[in-house]
Amino acid sequence: MSVIAVRNIHKRFGNQDVLKGIDLSVAKGETVVLLGSSGSGKSTILRTLNLLDLPDEGDVFLHGNKLGQPRPDGTRRYREGELRSLRRRVGMVFQHFNLFPHLTVEENIMIGLRRVLNYSITQAREKARHHLHHVGLAEKALAFPDTLSGGQRQRVAIARALAMDPDVMLFDEATSALDPERVSEVLRTMRQLSQEGTTMVVVTHELGFAYNVADRVVFLHGGRILEQGTPTEILLHPTHAPTREFLHAHT
Numbered sequence: 383m384s385v386i387a388v389r390n391i392h393k394r395f396g397n398q399d400v401l402k403g404i405d406l407s408v409a410k411g412e413t414v415v416l417l418g419s420s421g422s423g424k425s426t427i428l429r430t431l432n433l434l435d436l437p438d439e440g441d442v443f444l445h446g447n448k449l450g451q452p453r454p455d456g457t458r459r460y461r462e463g464e465l466r467s468l469r470r471r472v473g474m475v476f477q478h479f480n481l482f483p484h485l486t487v488e489e490n491i492m493i494g495l496r497r498v499l500n501y502s503i504t505q506a507r508e509k510a511r512h513h514l515h516h517v518g519l520a521e522k523a524l525a526f527p528d529t530l531s532g533g534q535r536q537r538v539a540i541a542r543a544l545a546m547d548p549d550v551m552l553f554d555e556a557t558s559a560l561d562p563e564r565v566s567e568v569l570r571t572m573r574q575l576s577q578e579g580t581t582m583v584v585v586t587h588e589l590g591f592a593y594n595v596a597d598r599v600v601f602l603h604g605g606r607i608l609e610q611g612t613p614t615e616i617l618l619h620p621t622h623a624p625t626r627e628f629l630h631a632h633t
């Protein structure tokens with residue numbers, strides 16, 4: 383059964399059809415890489431998976447359960463509690479990590495555990511340290527974010543998301559804002575998570591990562607899934623011209 387899935391998602395912004403019927407289902411332990419040129423709808427898909435963007439049509443499923451209640455016009459209504467619990471189960475890492483500058487690294491991780499999961503200070507600190515260790519930053523627990531490199535800050539953001547024990551992790555161009563020499567440390571951390579069996583949906587232009595880490599590559603074009611398959615199928619033997627052009631532009 384899928385951890386998270388969307389079926390027939392349509393999304394419009396103004397008069398622009400951004401998603402035109404997206405079906406995507408992510409199995410437990412699977413790493414799905416979403417590729418597509420800028421504006422093809424990748425971020426909107428991720429934001430729909432945790433209902434930060436509400437679809438105009440279509441359904442979102444968590445562990446096979448359809449979310450929301452039907453309305454007469456065919457759309458669905460989502461309760462606050464349902465949205466909160468969904469977002470707690472879906473970890474998200476963005477291009478721009480928003481760590482609180484006035485809190486230490488471990489406090490940045492503890493805050494969600496304290497406020498959302500009601501951990502005690504001791505429990506929260508222990509869990510924060512565990513996850514910092516996991517991303518190779520145990521020694522930075524008491525540092526402030528502005529003393530870290532961009533790559534280290536992004537790994538803290540990953541640790542912060544992981545600390546909530548999400549069922550799936552979404553990465554939206556997590557390395558795009560980093561200095562080139564910092565990209566590989568973050569990709570290495572993401573690869574490690576994938577190998578440990580973390581369920582992941584990754585938007586990236588790093589084709590090496592897609593080739594080496596993805597279980598499945600999905601190519602998006604104009605708000606539709608144009609083709610999908612194994613990394614070998616999509617990256618080495620694409621069957622559609624837009625996929626070939628995209629790969630050509632990114633290698």
Ligand code: ADP
Nearest residue numbers: 395396400418419420421422423424425426427
């Ligand atoms: P990608 O992540 O693949 O670059 P996005 O999902 O961010 O693409 O955006 C797809 C299209 O939807 C773009 O044309 C973008 O301008 C538009 N779009 C995304 N979010 C909004 C929004 N909140 N309001 C209006 N248009 C949006």
Ligand code: MG
Nearest residue numbers: 424425426554
């Ligand atoms: Mg995007």
